[in-house]
Amino acid sequence: AQKVTQAQTEISVVEKEDVTLDCVYETRDTTYYLFWYKQPPSGELVFLIRRNSFDEQNEISGRYSWNFQKSTSSFNFTITASQVVDSAVYFCALSEATGRRALTFGSGTRLQVQP
Amino acid sequence: EAGVTQFPSHSVIEKGQTVTLRCDPISGHDNLYWYRRVMGKEIKFLLHFVKESKQDESGMPNNRFLAERTGGTYSTLKVQPAELEDSGVYFCASSPVRGTWGTEAFFGQGTRLTVV
Numbered sequence: 388a389q390k391v392t393q394a395q396t397e398i399s400v401v402e403k404e405d406v407t408l409d410c411v412y413e414t415r416d417t418t419y420y421l422f423w424y425k426q427p428p429s430g431e432l433v434f435l436i437r438r439n440s441f442d443e444q445n446e447i448s449g450r451y452s453w454n455f456q457k458s459t460s461s462f463n464f465t466i467t468a469s470q471v472v473d474s475a476v477y478f479c480a481l482s483e484a485t486g487r488r489a490l491t492f493g494s495g496t497r498l499q500v501q502p
Numbered sequence: 503e504a505g506v507t508q509f510p511s512h513s514v515i516e517k518g519q520t521v522t523l524r525c526d527p528i529s530g531h532d533n534l535y536w537y538r539r540v541m542g543k544e545i546k547f548l549l550h551f552v553k554e555s556k557q558d559e560s561g562m563p564n565n566r567f568l569a570e571r572t573g574g575t576y577s578t579l580k581v582q583p584a585e586l587e588d589s590g591v592y593f594c595a596s597s598p599v600r601g602t603w604g605t606e607a608f609f610g611q612g613t614r615l616t617v618v
Contacts, residue, residue, distance in 0.1 A: 391544070422606065431505070432545075432593065432609035478545065489535055489558060490607065492545040 389414045391481050393493035400469055401501050408464040408496045410479030418484035421455065421462045426476040438462065469500045504528065506610035508594050514616045520582040523613045527576070527596030534577050535607060536569060540590035551577060584617045
């Protein structure tokens, strides 16, 4: 069965520090998608990135970068030069091609960026 | 364009009462999902509609939960009778393309349900 683990429950950093949020997944499917969502204090889940299982290229978007490694079943998310506005709960999620297509989420990592 | 809208944003009810949550997806989105986050744990899938049909309801916890999507537009999730363990945040999400997998889902702000 599919599973997503976010071992870091809460992380606190000082503004301008870099921070990496870990995500480890389990799936029997060879075809799947991985996602990151951000939940700011307002409550809605905001889509950040989607990566399919055949594309292991790392991605950078501004201060955000993602490192996908199939060998370790990890899809880690790094925020460079963190800002107070980055404070939120971040969720990693998995969607399988032949298994459950709806999202399987991790338990989330709460990031607090202190000024 | 309006996003996914959920009503109410908060609901506090007594054990044994009935509550109905509503979700208005983005217009034109065939796929509609319900998820739930209980007590800071992971967000768990409840069910998936494609238009008005239930595609996957394997995540529904028990028969006290009833979801409908009449006409393939908005959806309701009724809990009857509510129990203490039903407390949590209920999220609705929609995505645009019928039969296509892997597109990102757009989420609402959630309904925080507290059963006392």
